[in-house]
Amino acid sequence: MNRLHHLAAVTHGFQRALAGLFVATSLVTLGTTFLEFGSATWTIAAAPIGFVLGGIYGVAYYMRYEYEVTDTTFDVASGVFSRRSREIPYRRIQNVDVRISVLHRLLGLAVVSIETAGGGQTEARLNFVSEEEADRLQREIRRRTARATESRSETGTEHDGTRETDPEADASAAVTERPGSDTSASADETAAERNSVSNESDARNHGVGTQSASRTRHDDRTRSLFELEARELLLYSFTSFRPALGAALLFFVFIAIDPVIDHLLTVSQPIGGPADLETASIGNYGVLTLVSFAYGVIITYLVSVAYTFGAYYGFTLSRAGRDFVYERGLLQRYSGSIPSEKIQSVTVTDNPLQRLIDYAGMWIETAGYGPESGTGSQSAVPLAQRDRVYEFTERLTGSETPQFHSPPTLARRRYVARYSIIAGVFVAAIFGVTLVTSLEQWYLAAIVFVAVPPAAHLRYVNIQYYVGEDHLVIRRGFWRRRTTVIPYYRVQTISTRRSIFQRRLGLASVVVDTASSSSFSLAPPTIYDLSLEDARDVRETSRERLQRSLRERAGDDELGLTVDFT
Structure with missing residues (x-):
């Protein structure tokens, strides 16, 4: 069994010592204030006792925390008084996320988080290990996870609808050349590579080339797929807006409420704002409100630009075996993986500014936890030229170019x-x-x-859909338009919904649910306001193709299970 880095004993000890200090002083305060027991002088003795006991507990926690990489599981044992042992099967591991802050870099440390499919929180967190140990754990667990998943697929024991993703086809999406930088040699090489990939893919579709695919899946070499260039990073930063950051700014406003109000009064007074809050009229208050709102939007936007720049600085997406591997971050560096077999859908996103400059981004929805946002949604391409993003999406999913239809x-x-x-x-x-x-x-x-x-x-022109042979494509939204490609075998449920107003007009919406946990926080992909007949046709066609895809994937089912369950 392995232990955390020796500096973890210092950090855990100091953190628990502060917690012990707080608990000791709080108990003395509670006793003297509400229970009229003891006196305030007890704090002099209780504070150091709590500090020392907390520190001892933190060091003991470090001594009792152990982990080990075994052949079939990642084992973690922790706990001082109540011992807890966990064995995490590799086939359930969703992601091994490594986080390195500025302080961690100075000390040569990293935080390793292990997430499992279907989990909404971290299964195991190693605070702290060396950067070399973090890289070793990430590579080793990723390799063993790929081996465990492939072993299940080869023995025919996997019946949960997990996709056997084509790694060569996914890797062929590595169109990293920029306009004007192609040479004839590189263009010929890329064309030859695409032809080779196409031939291999056709061979696998006819049951040929399995050994070649297997060898590729065992390959741990990392292949670059996408790098966010400086120009793209700046465009992404200045064309993104994160309203949630405005809520965080309120905390700082409350801390310095008086200077903020004085500044807003000074700025708004020349354009009709109040000189003070006591003698202001309704019109003065209106001007002050508009100025405050404008200030809030501008500051939130500037903070959003800075946050996006820092969070996605140096973004790279690569292919390592069966997984997509990403790295990003300026002050705090993140690295993690996106398991290809856990991908539920792929979504191309853009907003009006990005559409104006012909750029878009791509997000991948996975089953369970997503390190990007905690909801199973992870950025694969933050921003790139729209044609490249759509080409990447089609190659990744194997979908054909959609011929969109619109509602009536x-x-x-x-x-x-x-x-x-x-x-x-x-x-x-x-x-x-x-x-x-x-x-x-x-x-x-x-x-x-x-x-x-x-x-x-x-709103109307941005609602479109396409019912393909193997994929369902849904587009919706204007301010943040999302074009989602969903393989039929990833569909959990597909249903029609009709509000009272839709029933009066003979309209219906088609809702498609997958196993992605983002559906708990965001609305699932929905085709809004189709005619009732078209909605039923989309639902029935999708269900038939879902059944067909499940039959194809269950052909080697040794248990004799049937998919004709509806």
């Missing part, structure tokens, strides 16, 4: 009615404000109705 035009009229109701509620709210304040000219709020037709049109 009745759906657009429905969106016009919906947004008109929202605009009417907004105007009514402004009118209500005028009844209790001195605010006049409420009718100017009716200008929002001008935005109704274009908003309805933009």
Whole structure:
């Protein structure tokens, strides 16, 4: 059994010592304040006792924490008073994530997190090991995980619908050349490589070339697929906006609330803002609110740019055996893997700014935990030219170029009615404000109705779908448009949903669920507002092709299970 780095004893000891100090002083405060027991002078004795006991516990925790890489499992034993032993089978391991902060770099340390499929939290975390040990664990566990998965596939004991991803086809997506940088030799080499990949893929489709594929899966060599260049990093930073960072800024606003208010008053006063909060009118407050909102948006955007730049600095995506391997980060370096057999769907994303410059990104949805966001969603290509991203997506998934269909035009009229109701509620709210304040000219709020037709049109044109032979492709959204490619064998359920308004119009939505845990935090891929007949056709066709794909994958089922369960 192996132990953590010896510096972990210092860090664990100091952390638990501080915790012991806090507990000791809190108990004395609780006793003297609420129970009227003891006196404040007891803190002088309790504080060092708690500090020492906490430190001893932290060192004992380090001494009792052990781990080992065995042939079939990764074993972890921990606990001081209550001993806990865990054996994590390699076939369940989803990702081995390595995190190195600035302080860790100075000390030569790293944090290794081991995630399992279907888990929403870290299964095992090694705080701390050396950087060399972290790299060794990552490589060794990845190799053993690939071997365990392949062993199950070869013996025919895997019946959970896990995909046997074609590594050569995935690796062929490594189109890392930039426009204007191709030489004739490299172009010929790339073309020859693609032809070779195509031939190997065709051979496997006819049951040939299995040994070649197996040898490739055992190959631990890393092959570069994508590198985020400086220009792409800057474009990604300046075209991304993360509203969640605004909530984090509120904490700092509350700390310095008085200086912030004084600054906002100074800035807003020349354009009609109040001189102070006590003598301000309703109009002054309105100007102050608009200025505060604009400040919040601008600062959140600048923080978002800085965060995105730091988080995705030096982003690389590579192929190592069966897994995709990524690295990223400026101040805090991350590295991890995306198991190809756990991929549920692939989504191309873009926003209006990125579409304007003809760029897009690609995210991979996996079953269970995702180190990128904790929801199974991981960035494979943060930002690149849109044609390259779509080509990468088609090669990764093996899907054909989709021929999109749109909902009936009745759906657009429905969106016009919906947004008109929202605009009417907004105007009514402004009118209500005028009844209790001195605010006049409420009718100017009716200008929002001008935005109704274009908003309805933009929502309508960004709803598209394609029912392919092996994949279902769904596009939706305007501000963050998502084009999701879903293999049929990854579909968990496909259903039609109809609201009361849709039933009146003869419309329905088709909802597609996969095993990706991101569906718990985000809406699952949905084709909105099809005619009822088209929705039923999409559902039945998808279900038939799902059954066909499951039959093909269950052909070697030794248990004699049937997929004709519906």
